[in-house]
Amino acid sequence: MTGLLLAIVLFLLILAAAQIMRIYELSLKASNKKEYIVTHRNNSNQGRLMLLFGISLLVSFVWMVNAWSPLFLPKPSSAHGLEIDMLWDISMGLIVVTFFIVQPILFFFAYKYRGKEGQKATYYEHNNKLEFIWTIVPAVVLAVLIVYGMTTWSNVWNPDNEEEPLIVEVYAQQFKWTVRYSGTDNTLGNANVRLIKGVNVIGVDTLDPASQDDIITSELHLPLGKPIKFVFRAQDVIHSAYMPHFRAQMNCVPGAQTSFKFTPTITTEEIRMDPDVIAKVGRINKIRREAGKDLYEYDYLLLCNKVCGSAHYNMQMPLIVETEAEYAQWLSEQKTVKESI
Amino acid sequence: MASKSKEIKGVDSHDEHEHHVENFWTKYVFSMDHKMIGKQFLVTGMIMGVIGVFMSMLFRLQLAWPNEKFVILESILGKWAPEGQMDPNIYLALVTIHGTIMVFFVLTAGLSGTFSNLLIPLQIGARDMASGFLNMLSYWFFASSSIVMVVSLFVETGPASGGWTVYPPLSALPQAMPGSGAGMTLWLVSMTLFIAGSLLGSLNYIVTIINLRTKGMSMTRLPLTIWAFFVTAVLGVLSFPVLLSAALLLMFDRLLGTSFYLSDIMVAGELLHNEGGSPVLYEHLFWFLGHPEVYIILLPALGITSEVIATNSRKPIFGYRAMIGSILAIAFLSFIVWGHHMFITGMNPFLGSVFTFTTLLIAIPSAVKAFNYITTLWKGNIQFTPAMLFSIGLVSTFVAGGLTGIILGDSALDINVHDTYFVVAHFHIVMGLSAIFGMFAGVYHWFPKMYRRMMNKTLGYFHFWLTFVSAYGVFFPMHFTGLAGLPRRYYSNAEFPMFDEIQDINVIITVFAIFGGLAQLIFLFNFFYSMWRGPVAPKNPWRSNTLEWTTPVEHIHGNWDGEIPTVHRWPYDYSKPGHDEDFVPQSTPRLKDEPGH
Numbered sequence: 042m043t044g045l046l047l048a049i050v051l052f053l054l055i056l057a058a059a060q061i062m063r064i065y066e067l068s069l070k071a072s073n074k075k076e077y078i079v080t081h082r083n084n085s086n087q088g089r090l091m092l093l094f095g096i097s098l099l100v101s102f103v104w105m106v107n108a109w110s111p112l113f114l115p116k117p118s119s120a121h122g123l124e125i126d127m128l129w130d131i132s133m134g135l136i137v138v139t140f141f142i143v144q145p146i147l148f149f150f151a152y153k154y155r156g157k158e159g160q161k162a163t164y165y166e167h168n169n170k171l172e173f174i175w176t177i178v179p180a181v182v183l184a185v186l187i188v189y190g191m192t193t194w195s196n197v198w199n200p201d202n203e204e205e206p207l208i209v210e211v212y213a214q215q216f217k218w219t220v221r222y223s224g225t226d227n228t229l230g231n232a233n234v235r236l237i238k239g240v241n242v243i244g245v246d247t248l249d250p251a252s253q254d255d256i257i258t259s260e261l262h263l264p265l266g267k268p269i270k271f272v273f274r275a276q277d278v279i280h281s282a283y284m285p286h287f288r289a290q291m292n293c294v295p296g297a298q299t300s301f302k303f304t305p306t307i308t309t310e311e312i313r314m315d316p317d318v319i320a321k322v323g324r325i326n327k328i329r330r331e332a333g334k335d336l337y338e339y340d341y342l343l344l345c346n347k348v349c350g351s352a353h354y355n356m357q358m359p360l361i362v363e364t365e366a367e368y369a370q371w372l373s374e375q376k377t378v379k380e381s382i
Numbered sequence: 383m384a385s386k387s388k389e390i391k392g393v394d395s396h397d398e399h400e401h402h403v404e405n406f407w408t409k410y411v412f413s414m415d416h417k418m419i420g421k422q423f424l425v426t427g428m429i430m431g432v433i434g435v436f437m438s439m440l441f442r443l444q445l446a447w448p449n450e451k452f453v454i455l456e457s458i459l460g461k462w463a464p465e466g467q468m469d470p471n472i473y474l475a476l477v478t479i480h481g482t483i484m485v486f487f488v489l490t491a492g493l494s495g496t497f498s499n500l501l502i503p504l505q506i507g508a509r510d511m512a513s514g515f516l517n518m519l520s521y522w523f524f525a526s527s528s529i530v531m532v533v534s535l536f537v538e539t540g541p542a543s544g545g546w547t548v549y550p551p552l553s554a555l556p557q558a559m560p561g562s563g564a565g566m567t568l569w570l571v572s573m574t575l576f577i578a579g580s581l582l583g584s585l586n587y588i589v590t591i592i593n594l595r596t597k598g599m600s601m602t603r604l605p606l607t608i609w610a611f612f613v614t615a616v617l618g619v620l621s622f623p624v625l626l627s628a629a630l631l632l633m634f635d636r637l638l639g640t641s642f643y644l645s646d647i648m649v650a651g652e653l654l655h656n657e658g659g660s661p662v663l664y665e666h667l668f669w670f671l672g673h674p675e676v677y678i679i680l681l682p683a684l685g686i687t688s689e690v691i692a693t694n695s696r697k698p699i700f701g702y703r704a705m706i707g708s709i710l711a712i713a714f715l716s717f718i719v720w721g722h723h724m725f726i727t728g729m730n731p732f733l734g735s736v737f738t739f740t741t742l743l744i745a746i747p748s749a750v751k752a753f754n755y756i757t758t759l760w761k762g763n764i765q766f767t768p769a770m771l772f773s774i775g776l777v778s779t780f781v782a783g784g785l786t787g788i789i790l791g792d793s794a795l796d797i798n799v800h801d802t803y804f805v806v807a808h809f810h811i812v813m814g815l816s817a818i819f820g821m822f823a824g825v826y827h828w829f830p831k832m833y834r835r836m837m838n839k840t841l842g843y844f845h846f847w848l849t850f851v852s853a854y855g856v857f858f859p860m861h862f863t864g865l866a867g868l869p870r871r872y873y874s875n876a877e878f879p880m881f882d883e884i885q886d887i888n889v890i891i892t893v894f895a896i897f898g899g900l901a902q903l904i905f906l907f908n909f910f911y912s913m914w915r916g917p918v919a920p921k922n923p924w925r926s927n928t929l930e931w932t933t934p935v936e937h938i939h940g941n942w943d944g945e946i947p948t949v950h951r952w953p954y955d956y957s958k959p960g961h962d963e964d965f966v967p968q969s970t971p972r973l974k975d976e977p978g979h
Contacts, residue, residue, distance in 0.1 A: 058907055066917065075917065077836040077837070077838075079839070084764065090847065091774065094847075094850065098778075101858075102858070105858065112865075112866045112884055114866060124794075132792065135788075136788055136789065140781070147756050151764060154761060154763065154764050156696075156764050161957050162696040162956065163697065163761040163762075163957070164958050165760075166701075166702065167700060167701045167704070172704050175749060175753045176749075179745060179749040179750075183746060186788065187738060187739050190792040194731065194735055194738065195735065197797070198731045215558065234646045235653060244648075276647070277558060277649040278555070285867035288797060290797050291726050295646060295661065296644070296646040296658075328882050328883060328885075329882060342880065347549075351474070353474075354470065354872040354877060
């Protein structure tokens, strides 16, 4: 019933609007004006609006950066993350500067050269020198960015003088994460979905000698300062292991193994003491207190960042970075594959 | 100029059409006239656009107020929103179908289909497309694919919901999510029809542009719109078949038990027999289309803008040859950059470097285009028609969104923002907004050519400013939520306390989204009102140079009632010294010793 009424009201509104338009057009007809012709006044008004918009765009940009940049992810907690952030800052600086040059010129020109009666435009069809300049300048800037970007990318994958990394498997399935440590031999035993049975939830080959000392956990602990080589597997669909605090991400692909390496440089305890993080947690807890929710304690997280089904939005796992002693202590409390199966 | 004398008639073979008796079906439904087919594409695209934009307003409601119940949602979504609380599955379905509809149905078929059909014969001086029949087929493939896509919204298990890229195995396995059931099959059927239609259309455009140009219309006298449509069609012909094969293989995996994309999978407790396939193969095939697709969307918009900006600045487009060169460069590069969508799929890191290199190169021709647009405004006599406003808006969004592409194209930087709202902001601004602005510019500019009437300018002004402000209001703040680490395609971020403090931004975005969505009602009203009641258009309302404005206002088969005009100059002789008027149509013979093209 409401639907029908709504439809009738809508129909009447459209009818009314059409009638208003009709009256408006008749009044123009009476004065012999053609509405579609852009008048001098139109041009002045629209030109001014362009200028106004250009200014507002820049002002609101500055406002947003001021108000919202504290919400960004805190400083990276991994060695390569610092390099990525450096490249980020430089690239971002460049594009913001370009934005602040090009946008004002665009809106200013729109204002400055707005149509005026009796004005004739300048016939100016090309200028090889100008065009050469604005091909070469971007080309040079981009060449620098390309080389810098490629170097950083290669450093992310092949860090210098690295000690033997610790191998950790992260296993994804709808909608949870499981972790497998490679144990004392630092080698993961074979695994395949076909071997999933009962308690063997991630299909470890229990006959493989290398898997005997593997440790399966539902928590992700990492030792400080030790390079970690993650190996990713997925059971059902593509997931993506996103660890934003470490500037790390890699897809987990069924039927394949992918990997990513990083070295954690700040423990969970330390990052909680970071002034930016304290401020962030303070703001969040203020919101949570008002909403009557549990208070929040800062944690590193592993999130799923490739749509994987209905509960994709809640596929997460806390990630704890601790000193090597704490890590060894925690790991020794976990059961190996041999003990649990 | 077109001669009215009757004797000349019959020179052209197309003239036989004029003696056909038109009935309702041959005139409005199974039309083979390019102008009518263009309008069919436009109206179908607009209907799909209304659906797509409406969907985005629904899921924005969910994102801003994830735990609120909205009664209206239940009345719209039925069982998918019990008591007004949206279900996660329908949330994913809405974002998926929103993406599919906007990318393919509105901005590919709606934009390129409309204006390629309308303008190619009119601007190159041809009586119709090379094959009117293929052209009609192309529309009806598109129409049927639209119908299948809309039907898929109503199946029991819901429409496709694995994101518009429909990566397998998620999209291949009905057990993985309800949306991968019948809805996904229909999605693939719809896309197959769509691709068939798009290929027929593109082939036709290419053949027409190469073969049917009128006397004097050399390639370097073509309006930039035609150049853009031409290159777009080539891109489509070369890349859509790859998506077709990707879709067919996915169909086989779903229905025939093959393992192109599937290997070693256990889903919902069931072990599958598939072995040896790779989902990454699908990603390669998909993005081999997917990236050129971005330019299939963008180039026609840039072409339209070139035309509108030159006409309304009353100046030649600056650097005509450089503009053609950059269109060609962008098109070439677009085939070798697809891997930048896949930096973190486990692809060999060496390839990451290669794709970073090729991707960032695209910034060079794009920068040339942007600077040339701005220089075209310089010392112009700008006439702010609604089309001109949208074109300037396009330049602004093209710059704003293109710049963040420099970040995302860099493999090392992509790691941490991949699939976050930063990406959503980037591609909506550079591709979504720019293309839709180009489309609006085209509609306002060529409406008189399509419907013989003028649209209302004042309503156009309101439409532009409300749209422009809310467009930036929606997508600018998304950069910030992305930099806070918020992944896209999350039904709710309430499960992550770390995102609590960005909820205010989500509310702002949603308010702008609803506001901007409603502003489109002004456009719809203006469009349909003007179609029936708008003032009758003069022959050349924008005092433009291109050939379409030499045709009579009333549509006739064969476009010109006399001979097709001969072209004597390039299309951008605006405010040329030595001429009294500030425009010199392409069909005007050259003065003695006149310099220029």
